[in-house]
Amino acid sequence: MIFNKYNKEENLYILNYPENEEELCALECRVLFNKEAKGKYLFSNYNFDASNSPFIKSALRIKVFKNSLEEVIEEIKEKNISYENFKVIYLRLEDCDISYKERLDSVYKVGTAVNGIANIKNPSITLGLVKVQNYWIFGEFDKNNCLWHIHDKKPKSYSNSLSFRVAKSLINIGIGRDRSLKVIDPCCGVGTVILEGLFMGVDIEGVEIKPQIASDCKRNLEFFNYKDVITKGNIKDIEKVYDVSIIDIPYGVFTPTTKEEQELIINSARKISKKLILISFENMDEMLHQAGFKVEDSASFSKGNFIRYISVCI
Ligand SMILES: C[S@@+](CC[C@H](N)C(=O)[O-])C[C@H]1O[C@@H](n2cnc3c(N)ncnc32)[C@H](O)[C@@H]1O
The missing domain is CATH 3.30.2130.30 (VC0802-like)
Incomplete structure (x- = not known):
């Protein structure tokens, strides 16, 4: 009962x-x-x-x-x-x-x-x-007023972008009941997670290594009249510490990557955040443990033919 x-x-x-x-x-x-x-x-x-x-x-x-x-x-x-x-x-x-x-x-x-x-x-x-x-x-x-569906009309979208529904849920999973937490998406792509965070009034910032993608992300934010919270740069150079990182890690399916690059991202996430919500194409528990994370909870969802894993790590 x-x-x-x-x-x-x-x-x-x-x-x-x-x-x-x-x-x-x-x-x-x-x-x-x-x-x-x-x-x-x-x-x-x-x-x-x-x-x-x-x-x-x-x-x-x-x-x-x-x-x-x-x-x-x-x-x-x-x-x-x-x-x-x-x-x-x-x-x-x-x-x-x-x-x-x-x-x-x-x-x-x-x-x-x-x-x-x-x-x-x-x-x-x-x-x-x-x-x-x-x-x-x-x-x-x-x-539910579903006003957040406006983000479906973002001008810049890539085939590897998360859906805005998933992005919204990731914000909830990241902050839980505490809306005052400081959040970063340090591999933010065109900013799907950033848009949902800003819409919900969350204190969120984004970093993206590729200049063209970072500029497309800024364009998306500008389109919806959000302030520019995006920095073009590498996760490894972030110096601030955040309560939560939300990372949709490059997997090598759409974005070329290597195991070393993934390790660098996860190790950097450990340095800059107390909690990590990781979205990945495969179970990355071993790499997470090696970086010093404990996986508290997890789930998976499918997008087209692919399964994506979500790990909640502290
Ligand atoms: C899977 S995509 C993220 C997609 C994003 N969630 C969206 O919906 O648009 C991963 C992004 O991480 C970026 N990236 C890869 N290595 C990085 C690094 N070391 N620092 C910052 N960004 C990085 C890639 O350029 C790519 O845009």
């Missing part, structure tokens, strides 16, 4: 992910919520903005949590729960066992129990109702 009526959680998060990113979503949930999702939903007392994850479709900020719909309605009336310009929706989960008619009826009953004026067409707030396991839950509905 993930919860019972004596152990109430404050938020219900509804997840969605393509099959090839299931492990990545699970890793993000472990880092952010310290637990695994149950199917495509997760309960947590941690209040997280749904729009800050590529995998959280929506969140329900729980107000009433009961064994039956009747009890939910009773409590809404008893507590005189009031909203102006509200709309009530039923949240369909993957394993929803409520018929369409029951869903309509339940939404209508809850809508009439709430004190205030409903406004279906142009609501100021959306309220959600859902039956999960054998519990009925009512709360404020918070939908």
Whole structure:
């Protein structure tokens, strides 16, 4: 059991992910919520903005949590729960066992129990109702606004660029709940990770060795009116120390590289950061251990025919 009526959680998060990113979503949930999702939903007392994850479709900020719909309605009336310009929706989960008619009826009953004026067409707030396991839950509905999809239109993109969904998740995996951490992507390519970090208000910088790629990265940042946080240079010359490095290491598939170059990158990451999130084409645990990292957690996801590994290292 993930919860019972004596152990109430404050938020219900509804997840969605393509099959090839299931492990990545699970890793993000472990880092952010310290637990695994149950199917495509997760309960947590941690209040997280749904729009800050590529995998959280929506969140329900729980107000009433009961064994039956009747009890939910009773409590809404008893507590005189009031909203102006509200709309009530039923949240369909993957394993929803409520018929369409029951869903309509339940939404209508809850809508009439709430004190205030409903406004279906142009609501100021959306309220959600859902039956999960054998519990009925009512709360404020918070939908992922998906504004971060604008980065899909970045002017410069390479075939080895990460997807902006993966990049966004890497930021969450890197910083967890602490949005004040200082982050670096010291092999930043055209800056996919940097764009997501800046969008989320994270203190992030990038370094890229190849002048043309560094200039394309700057162009991407400029296109979205972000400040220039990119330096053209080599990871080995970075002198500052950061809380987190996020490194999509050159693998030799798209970008020519050697084992020595990879070692140099990982050894440099050890010097400049307390924590490393490494994205690689193969398991690099041995090289990570030799550099002095401990692999705390990991996941993999596929992109086309390739599998990519994510290692969370301290
Ligand atoms: C796999 S790509 C990163 C792609 C990036 N994540 C993106 O989405 O655009 C690795 C990048 O590291 C850069 N690189 C390789 N060696 C480096 C070094 N020693 N210091 C800094 N950057 C380096 C490469 O030029 C390449 O652009």
